[in-house]
Amino acid sequence: MSDIPELSSVGVLRWIWRQLTSMRVALILLLLLGVAAIPGSIFPQRTQNPMKVQEFFTQNPGLAKWMDAIKLFDVYSSPWFSAIYLLLFISLVGCVLPRTFSHLKAVGAQPPLTPKFLDRMEFYATVNGNPAVALDKSEKWLKKNRFRIRREENSISAEKGYLRETGNLLFHLSLLLILVAVGVGSLFGSKGEAILNVGERFINTPTSYDTLSFGKFQSEGSLIPFSLKVTDFVATYDPATNAPTDYKLTVSASNPIGSKEETKIIKVNSPLTYASTKIYLQANGYSPVVAIHDKSGKLVFEGPVAFLPQDANLTSLGAIKVPDMSPQIGFVATFVPTAARDSKRGAFSAYPEALDPRLLVSVWAGNLGLDSGIPQSVYRIDTSKMTRIGLKSLGLNQTYNFGEGTITFEGVKSWVNLQIVDDPGKMYALLGAILAVLGLLISLFTRQRRIWIKIGDTVEIAGLAKNGMTGLKEEIDQLSKELKG
Amino acid sequence: MVLVTIAFFAYATEVAFSMKNNDDNDKTDFDFTRTTKSGRIGSIMMLLALFFLFGGVLFRGLSAQRVPWGNMYEFSITGAFAVTGAYIFGVIRYRLRWLGLPISFAVLLTLGTAVTVLYRPSAPLVPALKSTWLAIHVSAAIVSGGVFLLANAVAGTYLILDNIEKKGPRPTWALRLPTLEALDQLSYRLVAFVFPLWTFAVIAGAIWAESAWGRYWGWDPKETWAFITWVAYAAYLHARVTIGWRGRRAAWLCLFAGSTFLFNYVYVNIWGTGRHTYSGL
Numbered sequence: 001m002s003d004i005p006e007l008s009s010v011g012v013l014r015w016i017w018r019q020l021t022s023m024r025v026a027l028i029l030l031l032l033l034g035v036a037a038i039p040g041s042i043f044p045q046r047t048q049n050p051m052k053v054q055e056f057f058t059q060n061p062g063l064a065k066w067m068d069a070i071k072l073f074d075v076y077s078s079p080w081f082s083a084i085y086l087l088l089f090i091s092l093v094g095c096v097l098p099r100t101f102s103h104l105k106a107v108g109a110q111p112p113l114t115p116k117f118l119d120r121m122e123f124y125a126t127v128n129g130n131p132a133v134a135l136d137k138s139e140k141w142l143k144k145n146r147f148r149i150r151r152e153e154n155s156i157s158a159e160k161g162y163l164r165e166t167g168n169l170l171f172h173l174s175l176l177l178i179l180v181a182v183g184v185g186s187l188f189g190s191k192g193e194a195i196l197n198v199g200e201r202f203i204n205t206p207t208s209y210d211t212l213s214f215g216k217f218q219s220e221g222s223l224i225p226f227s228l229k230v231t232d233f234v235a236t237y238d239p240a241t242n243a244p245t246d247y248k249l250t251v252s253a254s255n256p257i258g259s260k261e262e263t264k265i266i267k268v269n270s271p272l273t274y275a276s277t278k279i280y281l282q283a284n285g286y287s288p289v290v291a292i293h294d295k296s297g298k299l300v301f302e303g304p305v306a307f308l309p310q311d312a313n314l315t316s317l318g319a320i321k322v323p324d325m326s327p328q329i330g331f332v333a334t335f336v337p338t339a340a341r342d343s344k345r346g347a348f349s350a351y352p353e354a355l356d357p358r359l360l361v362s363v364w365a366g367n368l369g370l371d372s373g374i375p376q377s378v379y380r381i382d383t384s385k386m387t388r389i390g391l392k393s394l395g396l397n398q399t400y401n402f403g404e405g406t407i408t409f410e411g412v413k414s415w416v417n418l419q420i421v422d423d424p425g426k427m428y429a430l431l432g433a434i435l436a437v438l439g440l441l442i443s444l445f446t447r448q449r450r451i452w453i454k455i456g457d458t459v460e461i462a463g464l465a466k467n468g469m470t471g472l473k474e475e476i477d478q479l480s481k482e483l484k485g
Numbered sequence: 486m487v488l489v490t491i492a493f494f495a496y497a498t499e500v501a502f503s504m505k506n507n508d509d510n511d512k513t514d515f516d517f518t519r520t521t522k523s524g525r526i527g528s529i530m531m532l533l534a535l536f537f538l539f540g541g542v543l544f545r546g547l548s549a550q551r552v553p554w555g556n557m558y559e560f561s562i563t564g565a566f567a568v569t570g571a572y573i574f575g576v577i578r579y580r581l582r583w584l585g586l587p588i589s590f591a592v593l594l595t596l597g598t599a600v601t602v603l604y605r606p607s608a609p610l611v612p613a614l615k616s617t618w619l620a621i622h623v624s625a626a627i628v629s630g631g632v633f634l635l636a637n638a639v640a641g642t643y644l645i646l647d648n649i650e651k652k653g654p655r656p657t658w659a660l661r662l663p664t665l666e667a668l669d670q671l672s673y674r675l676v677a678f679v680f681p682l683w684t685f686a687v688i689a690g691a692i693w694a695e696s697a698w699g700r701y702w703g704w705d706p707k708e709t710w711a712f713i714t715w716v717a718y719a720a721y722l723h724a725r726v727t728i729g730w731r732g733r734r735a736a737w738l739c740l741f742a743g744s745t746f747l748f749n750y751v752y753v754n755i756w757g758t759g760r761h762t763y764s765g766l
Contacts, residue, residue, distance in 0.1 A: 023727045027720055034716035034745075041706040041753070048703065076704050182702075191699075247612045268612040269697050280699040419699045429701060433688040440681045 020087065021094030029088040036084050040075030043067070047074070089179055096172045103165050111148055114155040114452045118462035121452075123476050125462075129483035131455040138453045141482050145475075147451065155454040160447075164466070167442025174439055177432035185425030187215045190223065197287050197304045197415045201229040203257065204420070224277045224422070226255035231263070233414040235284060237352050242313060244352070249281050249416055276424045283417040285309045286316055288335050288359050294405040300324050304413045307335045308379045313349040319381045320361075320407075321368055328368045329404060330381040334360040337412070347393065359409045363390035363402045447471055451479070459483060528576055531589060535573055538566040554623040555610050557754050561599035563623075564750075565592045567631030575635060579671060583662050587638045618693035625686035626711075629679050630746055633718075636675035637743035640736040643668040647733060669732055672739050673725055680718055687711050710749035717742035 019025055044052035053073050057064040064073075071078030118124055127134075138156055142149050147158035192212030194202055202208055204227065206220050214220070232250040237243065249266040255274050266272050272279040287304035294300050300322055307318030320331040339358040340350035347360055366386030370376065390402035394409040448466040453459065461480060465472040542563050546553040553559045572588045575581030610619075647665060649655060655662075663671070690711070695701040702708060721738045724730040730738070 023723065027723055027728065030716055030720045030723070034713040034720070037704075037709050037713055037716075040704055041709040045704065048705065244611055246615070269616040269618075269693075271696060271699070278699065282699065421699045423700075426695065426701065430692070433691070437681055437685050437688065440684055444677050444681060 017094065020091050023095070026088065026091045026095065029084060029091060033084050033088060036081050037075070039072055040081075043072050043075075045073060045075060047076070085179075089176065092172055092176065096169060096176075099165070100169050100173070103162075103169060106165075107162060110150040111157045111159040111450065113150070114152065114157045114454060118452055118454055118460050121462035121464050123463040123465075123473055124460070125476060125480055127459045127461060127480045127483045129459045131457075131459055134455050134459040134483050135453065137483055138479065141479055142451070154456065155452060157450070157452050159450045161449055161466070164443050164446035164448040167439045167444075167446060169439070171436050171439030171443060174432045174436035178429050178436070181425040181428035181432055183425070184428065185215075185423040187217045189215045189421070189423045189425065190218050191419070191421045191423075193282065193417055193419050195306050195415050195417050196230045197306065197413045198230050198233050199413065201227060202418065203227040209420075218422075222422075224255065224274050225257050226253060226274055226277075227257045228253035228264075228272075228279070229261075230416060233284065233416055235352070235414070242352060247281060247284060276426065277420065277422040280419040280421065281416055282419040283309075285415050285417075286314060286335055286337060286354065286357075287413045287415045288318070288333070288357075288409060289411040289413060290320060290331075290359070291408045291410055292320070292322055292329075292405060293408075294325050300405070302410075304415070306378070306415045307333070311349070312352065313338070314352045315349040318379050319377075321370070321378075321381065323368055323370050325405065327365045327404070328370075328386075329402075330364045330368050330383070330386060331361045331407065332364065332381050332383065333362070335412075336360070354412050357396060357412050359394045361390075361392055361394065361400070361407060362388055363392075363404075363407075365389045365404060449475075451476065453479075528573075528585065531569060531576075531585065532573055534592070535566070535569045538562065538569055542566055551610055552620045552623070554619060554627070555614055556603075556605055558599050558603040558605050560623070560627065560750075560754075561595050561603055563627050564630060565595045565599070567627045568592055568595070568634055571628075571631040571635045580663075581671075584635070584638055584642070587642070588635070591634065591638070613697050616693055616697065618689055618696075622686060622689040622693055625682055625689055629683040629686055630750065632675055632679035633683075633714075633743045633746050636672045636679075637740055639668055639672040639675065640739040640743075643672065643736045644733065644740075647736075665732070669735065672736065676718055676721060676739065676742075680722060683715060683718065687715060706753045707749065710745060710753055714742060714745045714749060717745050 044056055046053050056073075057068075067073065071080070075081055115121075129137075135151065135154075135156055139149060139151060142156065142158045145160070147160045148162070150157040190212065192209040194209050196202055204223050204225060206212055206223070228251040230249065231252055232248075234246075234248045235244055236246045238245050247268055251264050251266060251272070252261045253264050253272065254261045264272050266279060266281045268281055271281070285307060286309075287306045289304045290301070291299060292301040301320070301324075305318055305320050307316035309316045314337050316335040316337075318333050318335065320333060322329045322331075334347065336347055336349040336358050337354040337356075338349055338351035339347060339356045341347050347358070364381065364383050364386040366383075369382045369385060376382065389404065390400070392400040392402070394400055394407070396409060396411065399406050399408040447470075449463060449472045451461070451463045451472075453461050461476055461483075463472045463476050542553055542559075545559060545562065549555070554563060568588060569592055572581065572584060575584065642662070643665060646655070646659060646662060646668070649659060650665065662668075690708070691701040694703070694705075694708075717738070721735070721742050724738060725735055
């Protein structure tokens, strides 16, 4: 250890490299990776649940700020998490690549020479056979059992089970392939969402999306030019538990745009696929259809407005904004597909299907704040600069006159949230995963062992099993029997 | 409904049998001549329990008209079946009868909570669970879990016996248990045997997630903990095969890895927030 200060910088680098590729460090990194993954399952993550993160910020502003600084809300893209797995994979490369080369060499090579003293081996036996024919007999038996054989004048050295290392290397190299595939997916992929009412059309261009994010090396021109129209959406529920049993979305789609339209069914477990792009049915809800007239009777708004479901029975909240009236009018509204009422909750939904739909509106007049430049949620209204001028529960086709105009509840449509994902790395990840399992099976269930036969005054047999796998004793017994007979 | 009731009775009978099994194995403390017999009775009871459990799982599936792996009650009874199956396999292949006491206790505990706390009437699946991958992914995960817990029981026994042997010779009741080396080797074999299956369970989950949720990996709490379990067992295998860990250290690492699996099953299912929570447990 005293020579450490004299090491050159190359020496230091070599020392670091040797440490990094040592099994002990790899093991520590592996366990560290497991530990580092834990906080992401405890604290809300931006990638999964940005709303929850926001909530956390409003509840504990001081703590959240500090936690955000060390990336506890983005654990899996944080520098420290990335550092661990990158170091681990460097360590893996440093360990596996040299082993791959030496294994490739070993595949062509003969088994090692027979050691001098066989009686030191794990399994050892002397056989009362005829030494003159013992080697020939052994060679025949070993060949039959597909051992790799090296015959010398007085001995045979045989080995079997090279596949173990092959499987081991295949497994680790496959893990590298998976990591590369994940990287490809995040650099060259895209992911977006769009809410569509039944009857609406979607064209796959960036402006059609509600949210859309691209990988670093992906641009807007790379979106597949398809279009689809939502023709029907059916949700069925179990009457006993109110739980959904099936969602079926029917679209008529054309790819590329302008080609013949085809009818396609999209379900939760069967997305619509165009090359590496997939279109998933992610969520659904109700859009009440309303018509709003002003005092003079002029139609100022008509159409479906998507509401956000709040519970399993699809009680939904939403906002209808009419900036073109003077004063501006906003409706803060609750939609219940099957109306029910009790003293505790007030109006609520008793069943997720639209059996007895009602729209509860509270009408606000004033400034909607749409010109402030701050992006607003379409489901909420900032009522700080408004006053409430009315409150009403509307049944189907009922109209409410709130003084500044009228609102008519004309009907209900379903909306669906489509998630459109392009992940070109996916197939490689799958390939890597399949190869990894294959490699794992080969390496864990292949027995690697050596057998030696030596002739002198007697016939000696010895064997060595790698990693203490069982079964070698039986093989040696069998071979001894062969030599006796 | 009738079928569910039959299944329910099957559990009750089964629970009673397991209890008997418990008592029988307890007699090991006192009398050696009688233990062979009572131990054998215990094994037969466990075998019977296995059939009844199979019946229970089967009837549950028939009554719900789907694979019976949609909520925690169903996972638990299937898990109990898997552990019992793994134990019976162990008895035949590795002479594991001595594990009967902890195993039957664990099965009893699982079934007890399943029947009292977790019971839900059978119901159809929510759309996200309607997939062939349900059968593949969940069965692989449950079998892996059963064997992981068995390995944990072996590793735990190792640690207890090791402590006892440090103080002096084994007391009479422990004489018939395998040697420490055999225990050590056994827990390794169990893990090495089932690690590929666990890997497959995670991959099958990823393939399913890709078709249901639009991504194959999203660090959902369940996924994260499955990953942690995988990493922990990978570390265990490396520690044994490459560095040569044996004995206490290996047993502790094995216990740690197994507890990450249990944590995933209990914590994430009940208090978790991820996408693996369906239909109230």
